Structure formats: C-alpha cells, structure tokens
Amino acid sequence: MSFVSSFDATTPVAQARRAAMLARIGQWRALxxxxxxxxxxxxxxxxxxxxxxxxxxxALLLDAGAPWLPLCSLAGYLQDHKDPSKTVPGGGMVAGIGFVSGVRCMVVASDSGIDAGAIGAGGLEKILRVQEIALQNKLPFIHLVESAGANLMKYRVEGFVLGGGLFRNLARLSAAGLPVITVQHGSGTAGGAYMPGLSDVVIMVRGRSRAFLAGPPLLKAATGETATEEELxxxxxxxxxxxxGEHLAEDDRQALGMAREVVGRLGWRANALTPALSQRERGQPPLYPADDLLSLMPETLREPVDMREVMARLADGSELLEFKALYGAATLCVQARIEGHEVGFISNNGPIDVAGANKATHFIQQMCQLGHPLIYLQNTTGYMVGKDSEQGGMIKHGSKMIQAVTNAxxxxxxxxxGASYGAGNYGMCGRAYAPRFLFSWPNARTAVMGGEQAASTMRTVAEAGLLRKGITPDPAEMQQQYDRIVELFESQADAFYTSGLGLDDGIIDPRETRAVLAQCLHICAEAEARVVRPMQFGVARM
Incomplete structure (x- = not known):
C-alpha cells in the first residue's frame, strides 16, 4: 500500500534544513x-x-544522453593538502560507469591536465575500488591512459608496493572474461607501461603514445645506450x-572512435541482457517530490527522522510493505520496488535494539531467499547500550545481524x-562489509561515536586517573583536551573527509538518490544476466 506522508516541507524547520543541505551540496559541487x-x-x-x-x-567515448554514474569524485580530498582551500580532489583521474556503444562499461581516464596525470593522493585507492566494482558487476574496463605514473615528489613506499594491485586487477579482469581496453593517449612509463601490457586491446595515437620501462634519460644513465622516445x-x-598495440589512430578523436567500435563488437549490449520492462512493470514514480529529501534530515543529526519518509520518496508509487512493523519498531525493514526492481530497505528510527537486530536478521535472510537486493539507508547511533540491553543479549543478537549482513x-x-556511528556502521553494511555500492549524502557523519560523547568519555577517564594519583584536575586543561577531541572526531566524521579517504563510492545529491539506486540495481541485474567466459589466465599479449 502507498505510504501516507505526514511531512510538511513548507515549515520553517524544513526550510532551514533545506538551506543547510543546499549549502553542503554547493560546497561539494565546488570541490x-x-x-x-x-x-x-x-x-x-x-x-x-x-x-x-x-x-x-x-565525453566523446560515452553514448550521448545515456546515464553516467561518476565514482569517487572527492578521492584524495584533504590528503594532498590539509588546507581545504588548496586540496584538489579526484585522485588524478576521472572514473565512472556509463554506456559505450550501448554497453555499460567502467571508464577510467588519467587526468593528465593535472600534474601530467600522476596518480595523486587517493588515486590508488580509487582505481583499485573501481576495478573491484567492475569485477563484481561484470563490466568491461576501459582505461584512457596518459599518466606520469606515481608522483615521485610525494613518494611513499607503501604506495609502490600496494600499487601492484592495480596491475593484478587488470589480470583478474581479463581472466574473469571481462575485456580490458586501453587507449594510450600519451606516456606510460615504468609501471605505467604495464597498463597496456595487461590489456586485451590497446589503441595507440601516432606521435603521442609512449610506453617504455625506461625512458631515454633513465636508459642513458643505466646502460649508456642512446635512443629516441619513438624507438623505445x-x-x-x-x-x-x-x-x-593493436590499433594505430591519428589523433585522440579517432582513437576514441576505435574504442567505441571495439566495444560495439563485444555483442554485450545492455538491452540484450535483460528484457525491457513495460511502464507498468517499471512502476510509477513516487507520490512525493524528490525535493523533499533536501528538507528531511536535520543539520545536527540529533533530531528524530522517520526514515519511511525517505523510502516513500524513492519507491515506485511510494508503496511500502513493512515487515514486523510493531516488533523492534526502531529498526525498519520494508519491501518496495525501484523502477520495477524488487528491493528490501533496512533503516533506523533509533538505536538498534535486541528486537531490531533479530528482525533485521530475519529480513535479510528472507530477502536472500527471494533474491531481492538489500538497500541500507544508514541513520543510526549504533546498537543499544545499557544494563537491560546487555542482559537481553545485545552482543549475541547484534552479532547475528552482522553475520547475516556479511554472508548475504x-x-x-x-x-x-545521516549518522553512521559505532557498530551500527557495521550492522548496516558499512564499507568494511563490502556492499556492492556505497554512497553518502553531503550531510552524512561517520565515526565510532559523536565527538562530544568521545570527549566526555575521555575527560571522565582522565579525571579519574588524576584523582587516583591524588592530583586535582585542572578545569582549563580538561576543557582544552575536551575541545581537541571534539575537533578531531568532528573533522574526521565529515562526509567530504571520509569520501576523500575512499570510504564511500562518492557523494550524491539527495534528489538524485532514486536515479542512482536505479542505475545500481540495473547494473546488478545485468551482472546477474551476463554470461562471461572465465579463463585460467588473462589474455596474453603476442
């Protein structure tokens, strides 16, 4: 049945929330x-x-007018520069999922307009993540390469060691039966030369493409040999x-046209994988405007929100079938559809208590039985604490929920x-639990606990420790410690900061949530339908 909303977007409170959300969206878009x-x-x-x-x-590679899902656009934010006014996000590359010749593909492009395409802070984590998404969702991987490789001015040995995973993943993609297609727009030196080396199809541009293990200066220094870039x-x-290389293009445009032709020859058009849905099967749009999603979440995240109001603005026809509505009522488990895809929503109207954990466990298992994807709308302060909760078995019942999430x-x-605090982040399928996709609204906060809660806890511990030693705590010093801890927690809880660390797949505008979820569900359905031909090894270059 259709959900009947009680939300009024015209109230002063709602309008203040809307203004705060729009401000955050403006900051994100500016970055x-x-x-x-x-x-x-x-x-x-x-x-x-x-x-x-x-x-x-x-833009030239992608089908005009087709959906495009950008990924990890804030990668590296506050990692290269701690000054928010100087940091340049993106990790030195552009990445996303889009259509090329009718085939949904993972597309990654070196941002060679910045530092010659050197992989910046967060860039390694970004490309490893999008490669994993391509593997999980059986997507061809298209790489537009022009990169100076690792930024040696910011060299870190762990980046060199872990960077090998980039090349390992290219081999995994090929062996999994997923084509790896590289357009070599410019240089690829040393490790960067293995990007085309581990690709199934390579397109090069006359006079611009370069790929060598050692360029002329290094070659001269190492062996004394003299050679031109073209010879090498x-x-x-x-x-x-x-x-x-398989194909030689005269310029970037021709190279991209060749890439489109290569993809077109795969025989992997999306509409050939999943049957077209009728308008009735796709479902009706929600009864309530997406614009309301700007006004629902409080800026401080301390005020209660009925997350069914969010679901009603995402689901087809705002039709929600709530599971065990009266049992563990603070944990919401709801069946719905998004563009015809059956889904199970799980969300929070308060802490997860014993009954809520048990309900969520039951619901997750039922959705697995039915084969319906699960969508977690995180807004949780975590699992319930207290004497009654502990004696009621919160640990073991919360653990059952985590077991279900892990093995779904x-x-x-x-x-x-909104809030993603404590073990609630785990039980609600946070990054460590490998959701197929994870996105954040600009207002989201992630932390082991709130900053004030952490600071109060530490002040209590510190004061008790001093008193045991016979020392009277200095109120000024205790307040300074309190303020430092609050600032530490609050700065790291910010959605822009966590997104910069690669702890999500990107920030999204709340108004675009239904469209993003629909894209993700289409991608998952195509992956389920796609038949690939895995091999023992990736395609070897001959």
Whole structure:
C-alpha cells in the first residue's frame, strides 16, 4: 500500500534544513569543479599538441544522453593538502560507469591536465575500488591512459608496493572474461607501461603514445645506450614492431572512435541482457517530490527522522510493505520496488535494539531467499547500550545481524543518509562489509561515536586517573583536551573527509538518490544476466 506522508516541507524547520543541505551540496559541487578547472588550465597546451582534455575524451567515448554514474569524485580530498582551500580532489583521474556503444562499461581516464596525470593522493585507492566494482558487476574496463605514473615528489613506499594491485586487477579482469581496453593517449612509463601490457586491446595515437620501462634519460644513465622516445616506445613501433598495440589512430578523436567500435563488437549490449520492462512493470514514480529529501534530515543529526519518509520518496508509487512493523519498531525493514526492481530497505528510527537486530536478521535472510537486493539507508547511533540491553543479549543478537549482513547472497547497496556511528556502521553494511555500492549524502557523519560523547568519555577517564594519583584536575586543561577531541572526531566524521579517504563510492545529491539506486540495481541485474567466459589466465599479449 502507498505510504501516507505526514511531512510538511513548507515549515520553517524544513526550510532551514533545506538551506543547510543546499549549502553542503554547493560546497561539494565546488570541490568537483575545482578539479575540473585545474585540469582545464592545461587546455592551451593540449590544443597545441592536437589533444583533447581528459574530460573531453570521456565525453566523446560515452553514448550521448545515456546515464553516467561518476565514482569517487572527492578521492584524495584533504590528503594532498590539509588546507581545504588548496586540496584538489579526484585522485588524478576521472572514473565512472556509463554506456559505450550501448554497453555499460567502467571508464577510467588519467587526468593528465593535472600534474601530467600522476596518480595523486587517493588515486590508488580509487582505481583499485573501481576495478573491484567492475569485477563484481561484470563490466568491461576501459582505461584512457596518459599518466606520469606515481608522483615521485610525494613518494611513499607503501604506495609502490600496494600499487601492484592495480596491475593484478587488470589480470583478474581479463581472466574473469571481462575485456580490458586501453587507449594510450600519451606516456606510460615504468609501471605505467604495464597498463597496456595487461590489456586485451590497446589503441595507440601516432606521435603521442609512449610506453617504455625506461625512458631515454633513465636508459642513458643505466646502460649508456642512446635512443629516441619513438624507438623505445612510440605508437608506430609498438603497433608495427613489438606488437603491444593493436590499433594505430591519428589523433585522440579517432582513437576514441576505435574504442567505441571495439566495444560495439563485444555483442554485450545492455538491452540484450535483460528484457525491457513495460511502464507498468517499471512502476510509477513516487507520490512525493524528490525535493523533499533536501528538507528531511536535520543539520545536527540529533533530531528524530522517520526514515519511511525517505523510502516513500524513492519507491515506485511510494508503496511500502513493512515487515514486523510493531516488533523492534526502531529498526525498519520494508519491501518496495525501484523502477520495477524488487528491493528490501533496512533503516533506523533509533538505536538498534535486541528486537531490531533479530528482525533485521530475519529480513535479510528472507530477502536472500527471494533474491531481492538489500538497500541500507544508514541513520543510526549504533546498537543499544545499557544494563537491560546487555542482559537481553545485545552482543549475541547484534552479532547475528552482522553475520547475516556479511554472508548475504544478494547485492547490497548502502546509502549513508545521516549518522553512521559505532557498530551500527557495521550492522548496516558499512564499507568494511563490502556492499556492492556505497554512497553518502553531503550531510552524512561517520565515526565510532559523536565527538562530544568521545570527549566526555575521555575527560571522565582522565579525571579519574588524576584523582587516583591524588592530583586535582585542572578545569582549563580538561576543557582544552575536551575541545581537541571534539575537533578531531568532528573533522574526521565529515562526509567530504571520509569520501576523500575512499570510504564511500562518492557523494550524491539527495534528489538524485532514486536515479542512482536505479542505475545500481540495473547494473546488478545485468551482472546477474551476463554470461562471461572465465579463463585460467588473462589474455596474453603476442
């Protein structure tokens, strides 16, 4: 039955919440624009070389007007510079899921307009994550390469060691039967040369593509040998002599056209995988406007929210079938549809208590029995604490819920709408529980606990420790410690900060939530329908 909303978006409280959310969205969009603007500064250089900027390449590769799901756009935020006004997010690359010649693909492009495409802070985590998404969802992997490789000015040995996972994943993708297609727009040196080396199809650009283990300066220093870039790793050499490249293009545009033709020959068009749904099967849009999602969440996250109001603005026809509505009522388990896809929502109208944990466990298992994807709308302060809760077996019942989340056999998608505190982050399928996708609203907060709660706990412990030693606590020092802890927790709980660390797959505008969830559900359904031909090894270059 359709949910009857009691929310009034015209009240002063709702309007204040809307203004606060719009401000956060504006800050987020400004950060994304900062990266695009930094890359666009290189346009005169690119035009002089007859090249396209990275975002122009992505736009030409993708089908015009088709859906595009950007991923991890804030990667590296506050990691390269601690000053928010100087940090450039994005990790040195553009990534997302879109359609190429009618085939849904993972697309990654080196942002060579910034630091020559060197992989920035967060860039490694970003590419490893999107490779994993491609593997899970059986997506072809298209890589538009022009990169100086690792940023040696910010060298860290762990980046070098863990960076090998990038190449391992290319081999895993190929062996899993998922084509790896590289357009080599510019240089790929040392480790970067293994990007085309581990691809199934490589397209090179005459006069621009370079791929070598050691460039002329390093070669001269190491062996004394003198050679030109073209002799060592030019496009003509690799397509005519070494065999590293399959196709030789005259410029970026032709190379991207070749890539589109290669993908078109896969025979993997999305509509050939899943039958088209009628309008009736796709379901009706929600009864309530998506704009309301700007006004539902309080800025401080301390005020209660009925998360059914959120579900009603995501579900087809706002039709919600609530499971055990009167049992463990603070934990919501609801069946619904999104663009015709059957789903199970799990959310929180308060802490997860014993009954709520048991209800969620039951519901997760039932959705697995039915084969319905699970969508977690996180807004939780965690599991219930206290004498009654402990004696009621909160630990063991919460553990059952975590067992169910961990071992669920259906796709799980997590959306951090508000608070994500304590073990509630775990029980509600946080990043560590490998949801198929995880996105955050700009207002979301993630922490082991709230900053004030943490500071109060530490002040109590510190004061007790001093008193045991016969020392009277200094109120000024205790307040300074309190303030430091609050600032530490609050700064790291911010959605922009956690997104910069790669703890989600990106920030989304609340108004776009239904569209994003629908894309994710379509991707999961296509993955289920797609038949691939795994091999023992990836395709070896000959």
């Amino acid at each position: 994304e624009e900062r990266a695009a603007a930094a890359s666009a500064k290189s346009l005169p250089v690119f035009e002089k070389r007859g090249q396209l900027l990275p975002r122009q390449r992505v 790793g030019g496009a003509e050499m690799h397509t005519g002599v070494s065999g590293l 056999t259906v796709p799980q998608i997590t959306l951090q709408c």
